Every structure is written in C-alpha cells, then in structure tokens.
Amino acid sequence: MALKYSRQREMIKDFLMTRHDHPTADIVYMNVRRQNPNISLGTVYRNLSLLADIGEIQRLRLGDGTDHFDADTSPHYHFICTKCGCVMDLKMESLESITDIAGADFDGTIDGHVTYFYGTCGECAKSEVL
C-alpha cells in the first residue's frame, strides 16, 4: 500500500490548507471541482479519509451528522455555533489533565478525550442585538 502521487489528492490537501472553517467533504468537492470539473465525490471522500488516516489532516466529528476536515493537525479545540453552525478554533490551553481525572475511578485505560464547545459565536451575538 505504497502511496503514489495523485493530482487530485494534492488539490484536496491544498484547498483544505487555505480554509480555516473546517469544511465538509461536500464543500471540498464543490470547491475542488472548480479547478478540476471531472473529479468525483468518491475520490474526494477516499482522499480525505486517506489523508486523515495518515495524519496529514484531521477529521472532526462534531455531532452534526457530517464529518468536517481540518488541515491543522496540531491538537486544539473547536467551537460550534448553535445559531449559524460555524466551526472555529479555540485558543486555549491543553486539557490533558481531564483524562487523568476521568481515569481516577475507572477500571480500564483511558487513552484520550474528544471535546468541543458550543454556544453563540461573536457574529451571531452581534446580530442578535439588532
């Protein structure tokens, strides 16, 4: 299963690096299609999964039913606006310690955690006032 170069994979990764809003596979597809109208949705899904598997991008499951993808693979937390659905990065310290807290009274091994925050984003908060 040696990896071979593919123009499509390159395009997908490049596109993802320009975006900081954690797009879904469908959004990636619609955009990459502008540069290569022949690309298929299946190829987009295959490459997003592959890139996520080899750790070049991150797959986010935020509970809205569809996966989001992030070219930023450094550990960081996300915020989802319950009003507009936008996803944004949070600048905050690591919460690794909560894994220890969780493992304190647990009969097994805890390897990690998944956490995301929700609420109202700055934009939506503004328009509420109007």
Added chain:
Amino acid sequence: MALKYSRQREMIKDFLMTRHDHPTADIVYMNVRRQNPNISLGTVYRNLSLLADIGEIQRLRLGDGTDHFDADTSPHYHFICTKCGCVMDLKMESLESITDIAGADFDGTIDGHVTYFYGTCGECAKSEVL
C-alpha cells in the same frame, strides 16, 4: 403540539430505563418489538427524537456514526472502548470549569461542552493479557 399519550412512547422510555449501555435506535427497536411486534422503526426514531427534544432522555453522538440514547439525563461523562465499542458511564467530577477556560479568549458566548473519553475498557484489557 400538545403531547398525547402513546403506548409505544411509553414502552420505548420504559425499555431505555432498564438499560445502562446506551443503546442505539435499532437496538431499542429490536427489543421493544418483542412486546409489540407491530411497532415500526419510524415510530421508534420519532419517539426517541421527541423524548430527547423534551429532555426526558439524552441523545449521545459519540462519533461512531449512529446515535445512542440514555435514559439518565443527569450530566455525566461517557467512555467508549476502542476495542469492543461498548459505552459506559464515568464516575467523575463535573468539568464545568473547562467552559470558562475555553471562553477566556473567545469572542462569543460558550454555553457548554461535549466531552467523551476513549481507550480500553476493563473487560478488553483482561482479554488482552490472555
């Protein structure tokens, strides 16, 4: 949209209260069907969603693609075994403070967080040794 009594909804809720393993809609369907073979999957989905909306049960999105349901609506955390896929409750203190940590440098309002832990459960850890 006043709620009317329904035998099916009652059965679904009753069944869920007997289980502590956070079953999926399909598992609920298969079990409730034993008492009422005529019940339809759609009814199960409709009632699980309804009960979750009015807060009588909790819907868990654990990133495995299918929703799980929990009759215990008190705030608590969950653990998912990456080996066997089982879901269990964690006895641990509240992590409300992380919401404040996340909100410290954020231009919006954070209402809450979703956190779940993953790793190897006690059972799977045992069988690994064998």
Added chain:
DNA sequence: TTCCTTGCAAATCGTTTGCATAATG
C-alpha cells in the same frame, strides 16, 4: 371532532464500494 400518533414504504443524506480504465513508479 380535532389533532396527535402510528405503520408502512419511499425518500434522503452522508459515505462507501465494485469495477473497468487511467496514471504513477
């Protein structure tokens, strides 16, 4: 009688897969 709820089946949504063909190493 009014309106909620059901059973059933068809529809939808996000994602995966089989297969013949094209591109890479």
Added chain:
DNA sequence: CATTATGCAAACGATTTGCAAGGAA
C-alpha cells in the same frame, strides 16, 4: 509491468418523511 488512483454509478446504513388510518383528549 505491477500497483495505486480515478470516475462513475450502484449500494449502504442511519434517519427522516409523506400519507392514509388509528387513537387520545
């Protein structure tokens, strides 16, 4: 040449929905 990747379309699993019929208030 051996192998991996692609486009396309069909297949999938989970969930939702339209609709006519049934049950609760």
